[in-house]
Amino acid sequence: MQSGTFDEVLGLEEQFYHDGLQQxxxxxxxxxxxxxxxxxxxKGFEKYIESGRLFGKSLVWANRIPRSQQQPDDQDTTQPEAASRISPATPNQQDSLPMTLTSLPKIQRLERHLKVLHALSEPESLSTENTEEAVSDFDDRxxxxxxxxxxxxxxxxxxxxEVDGGPTNTDEYVHNISTKD
Incomplete structure (x- = not known):
């Protein structure tokens, strides 16, 4: 009998283990x-959807700010004017009246924050590249x-x-829960 034959058989387990590990x-x-x-x-899709939602909110808020009658020609006109304003209608008039938006107060601070929000969430300026720097910039914005x-x-x-239809503070929330029982 040759000793090489048994060595090959005894080494089979080690060979199968090594081949299985590599595979x-x-x-x-x-x-x-x-x-x-x-x-x-x-994750990228979720982030881009959130950015789009914020961009939409900035457009709606910007169109709710009252505009002065005389607008300078050099002013940014990329934001569409609101055709109507939304306010609640009475139950029997819901179908016959158009929905209108309520106006926001004309506050300079609010307008500055809206411009920054609009610039941060504008889809055209957001990079969709898959580089470390572009992803970091997107997340920061x-x-x-x-x-x-x-x-x-x-x-x-x-x-x-308020958007979700729930109460605006916890005391009102607790009161609503306790009165339901």
Whole structure:
């Protein structure tokens, strides 16, 4: 009997282990790249949607600010004028009356914050490149735009709770819950 034959059989387990490890690593790298790309696309899409939502809010708020009768020609006219203003109608008049927006107070501070919010969330100026610098810039602009949105919501008296239809403070919320029972 030759001793080389048994060495090959005894080394089979080690060879299969090594081959399986190499194949598992290759499959893991490929699956990780696919999963990472999918996750990156999902997160990027979520961020871009949030940026678009903030941009839309800036347009609505800007159109709710009363305009003076005489506008200088050099003023930025990229924002469309509001055709109508939204206010609640009585229940029996909901279908016959057009919805109108209520005007916001003409406050210089509010206008400055709106201009900055509009510039931060403007889709044309946002980079969609997949580089470290572009992603960092996008994230920074999104955080700053969210901060400006909170400031503007406080200035105009609108908040996340009002939009969702919930009460605007916790005392009113607790009172509503306790009176339901």
């Amino acid at each position: 598992g690593l290759a499959d893991g790298v490929r699956a990780g790249q696919i999963e990472g790309r999918t996750f990156g696309l999902e 999104l955080k700053r735009a969210e901060g400006k949105t909170k400031i503007i919501e406080r200035l105009v008296g609108e908040g996340r709770e």
